[in-house]
Amino acid sequence: METAKGKRTKKTLLYAVLGFWAVVNIFPIYWMITFSLKSNAEIFGENIIGLPKEWIWSNYSAALTTGNMGLYFFNSFIVTGTTIALTSIVSLMATYALTRLVWKGSKMVNNMFMLGLTVPIHAAILPVFILLRNLKMTNSYQALIIPYTAFALAMAIMICGSFIENIPRELEEAACIDGASVYGIFFRIILPLMKPALATIAIFTFLQAWNELMFAVIFISDSKFRTLTVGIQTLSGSYTTEWGPIGAALVIATLPTLVLYAVMSGKIQKSLMAGAVKG
C-alpha cells in the first residue's frame, strides 16, 4: 500500500505537470496581450515578460488606423458571418433530404459528401482560382464565402445527420396528418428542433472561416476585401521593427474567439468533439 507521504509527492508531481503545461499554453497569449501594450524599449530589453509599466494604448489606435485592422475585422466579420449562415441553411436542407425524404441514390450522395471530410483544400485551389478569375469574382466577399461554405458542408452535414436522428419521425407524421406540406414540416418542425445542431455548426464554421489563410491569401489581392489573417501578415511585413502595433493587431484578431470561448467553453469543446465521432 502507498504511504501518505508517497501519495502526497505523487499529487504534487501531478499538479506540477499540469501546471507546467498550463503555463506553456497560456504564456504566449499572456505575452501577446502584454507586449501589445508596451513600447519597443520595454519589449526589447527593459521588461520582456512583465506587465507593461506604461500602458501604450496608442499601439491599438496605430493598428486600427494605419494598420487598417478595423476594416479587416469588418471584412472577416462579413465573410465569416455569411459563411456560417449559408453553411447552416444549406447543410440542414441537404441533411433533411438525405435522411428523411425517400429517393434513389440518397445513400450514395451522402457518402460522397462524407468523402469531403478527407479532401484537403489544396486540391481545389487552382481550379477554383481559375473559376473565380473567369467569373471576375476574385477580390470580392463571395470569392471567400463560396469556397468556405463548400468546404464546411461535409462536416456540417455530418453534424446535422447525428442530430436529426434524435427527432422522432412521428412528429413529422403528425404534422402531415394535420395537413402540413413538406416545406411546412421542414420550417415549422425540423428547423426549430435543430437549433443545437446549428449552434455546433456555427462554432465549427466560425473557427474555420475566421482563421483561414490559404484561400484568403490567393483569392484576395485588393486590400479593400482583405481579411484579418492576411491583414496581420501584411502588417507584420510593414512593421518589422515595431512590435507593439502588431501585438495589438494580434489581440484584435483573437479577441472574438477568446470572448466566445470564455462565455461557452463547454459548448465549444463539445462541438469540436462532434467532428470526430465518426472520423
Added chain:
Amino acid sequence: MDKVRKNKTAIILFMLPAVVLFAGIIIVPIFMSGYFSLFKWDGMTEGAFIGLGNYVELFTSKTSGFPKTVQNALLLAVLSVFVQLPISLGLALLLAKGVKGEKFFMAVFFVPVLISTVVIGQLWMKIYNPQYGIINTALHAMGLGAYARTWLGEQETALFAVFVPILWQYVGYHMLLLYAGIKAIPTELKEAARIDGATEGQISRFVLIPMLKPVIRICVIFAVTGSLKAFDLIYVLTGGGPAHASEVPSTLMVSMIFGRNRYGFGSSIAMFIIFLCFFFAISIKKMFKTEVE
C-alpha cells in the same frame, strides 16, 4: 406521409444548393486538377500535353525538391503520432482521474486549438526572434549564449523550429478527444481492475488504453492527414525556407503555381497530396482493424 417524403420537387430544391456548391468547388475541381496535371502549362498560353511528365519530374528532378518535401511531411507525421499523441494521451489520462480544477485545465489546454494559426505563427516568430526573442534572451541570461541561433533562418534548425508550434498547437485537440473517450469508459471496469489489485499505471495500460483504440485511431488519422496538409504555420514562419529546408508539399505547390506560374506541375503536387491523404486514411483504418481481430 409517403407522398410527402417522395415529393420530387422538394427533394431537388433541398439538395440543389449543397450539390451545386460541393460539386462546383470540390468534386469538379479535383478532376480539373487531375486534368491540368497532365499539361505543361503556365496559365496564360496554351498548355502542352505531356502525359505523366509532371509526375515523373516530381520524383526524378533534382531541382524541384519534391521528394524532400514529402520526407518533411512524413517526418512531421511521425512526430505527431509518436510525440504529440503520447503527450495528449498522458494529459488526458491525468485529467480524467478527476483532479481538482479539471475543467480549468481542460479549458486552458484547449486554447491554442482555437487561435488562428496566423496569430500563433506571428507569436512564435517573435519567440524565435534572434535578437529580441524569448528563447535567445533566456539563453543569454542563463549564460548559454553560445547556443543562441537564428532559429528560423538556419537550415539545420528551421524545420524543427517550425514543427514545434505545429505539434504544440494541436496537443489540446487530441487530448480533448481522448479525454472524452476515457470518460465514456464505464467506471465499473476500472473498479474491477482495482479490486483485482491493479495499480493506476496498470489500469491505464491494460484497461483504458485498449478501450480507447477507436478514439486513438481517429487521432492517428487526424494527426497524419493533418501533417500531410500542413500549410499555415510554415507559410507564416519560414515560407518553406531557408533554401527549402522547411518546405512541405503544400507550400511547394503554392509557390510553384502562384509564384512561378507552373500550373501543371503544381497541380500534380495537389493530386499527390490528395492521394497521400486518402492512402494514409485508408491504411490506418485497415491497420487498426486487423489489430482488433
